[in-house]
Amino acid sequence: MHNLLAMKLQRFAALPDEDVQALGHMCRQSIRTARARRDIMREGDQPHHVKLIIDGWAIRYKMLPDGRRQIVSFLLPGDMCDLNIFLLDQMDHSIGALTPVTYAEMPRDLIETMCKTRSALSRALWIDSLVVAAIQREWTVNLGQRTARERIAHLFCELFERLDAVGLSEGDRCEMPLTQIDLGEATGMTAVHVNRTLQELRRDGLIVLNNRILTIPDRQALMTVGMFNPAYLHHLLPRSMTTPASAIA
Amino acid sequence: MHNLLAMKLQRFAALPDEDVQALGHMCRQSIRTARARRDIMREGDQPHHVKLIIDGWAIRYKMLPDGRRQIVSFLLPGDMCDLNIFLLDQMDHSIGALTPVTYAEMPRDLIETMCKTRSALSRALWIDSLVVAAIQREWTVNLGQRTARERIAHLFCELFERLDAVGLSEGDRCEMPLTQIDLGEATGMTAVHVNRTLQELRRDGLIVLNNRILTIPDRQALMTVGMFNPAYLHHLLPRSMTTPASAIA
């Protein structure tokens, strides 16, 4: 098992080997799994642990009283729940597995002592949480200002970039296990309109999408369509400059 | 000068008097002002200090290359910039004053030592930052799923509730210095449509809005229209149970 969280954090700044190992150790404490399309936490639950996605895709979502549903963010391998989530009285949203998901539940006190003793790691974790906030702001822009075509293009750019940061891209391709309904719930449009928008993007040669694999032949072109500026992800170091995944066993 | 931040934090849990005083002291370190409709920070700037709004309304916003603009959140008196903002290389959004704004710039090291020695305060500040994240998620829902009428109703409910938490409401009224253009940029709609939607809400007796004062005659009714569930603000204690503002001079 590679430590994808460590890999992601190294995009912000280099980490000492001991920190990477401490992190890896903590993730191996308590491993759990969830079946596809099942909830991991429900709105109203009391949050106890910090969770880390090890494998599979999950979503945060909120429901309106009349059944409308909005996906509020995607949780990809290497993503954590908010570091301090246990401070809240109850969950104000739900977390659901899209695919089968493996995740670690990390004991609160272990994280706290780790942050106290390892300043570089602590710093990286805080940067990560600032990036999570930045992503949420960017979604606000996506839903508020962009057209259907731009929204989908932007979302694909973001997901590709985030997957790439944890080594889950291959050249110009990545997995894309989302149904058109999922895409609609994330971008605030109907599945029908998602369908037509995808066809448009395909027709223009901007994406290839089948068998749950997304290919982006010309990344710059898609970024332009989606007005995607990766600065908000704060990836300072290119992936090549970080510790190779093989060394982070 | 009342300490609105302390007042807000006390909605999460009681704070020892010394903590409140320490906070008050820190806010008085370096006071600055900004004129209405001027930027306080621009996208690309390097963030150095944590800021705290003392008086006036500000916004976080992002611009698209073609000039479209999205207001991403409102900063009201008592609101801070992200505690750890100085960890980022550069701002990924701008902060602008809507009205004349008074704010404090808080030295990074002072905050850090304060958090180390005062655990209740530190805890309250972290809860606050989780609430900020929750608000951003709720905006995602607002823009993604709600209709024009619901969006405006929800936004008014949120702003009223947040102002009330820092004692800036009076009965069923609060200030509302936003132009219809501002409302449009926050809710992802055109000013024209904001105008028509406001008229609809007025006609239905849900709001009274003139001279930059918003009155909500029947709060429950407006909350129902906007499907506003205040749980995401995590105000555990009612305002009446917190230290009275007069005691937090």
Next chain:
DNA sequence: CGGCTGCTTGAACTTGTTCAACAGCGGTGG
């Protein structure tokens, strides 16, 4: 007074929704 900003209105238009039907595919049970 003149010019600016913000609010209001109407009419044509565009984008995205709704409703309904159908095709493909994989899994399941008879």
Next chain:
DNA sequence: CCACCGCTGTTGAACAAGTTCAAGCAGCCG
């Protein structure tokens, strides 16, 4: 093995929500 079911994707046509463009009005400030 085949029939059937449910889920996902696709298509068409009518419709609704929100945008655009354009003009005019009110209030305010210098």
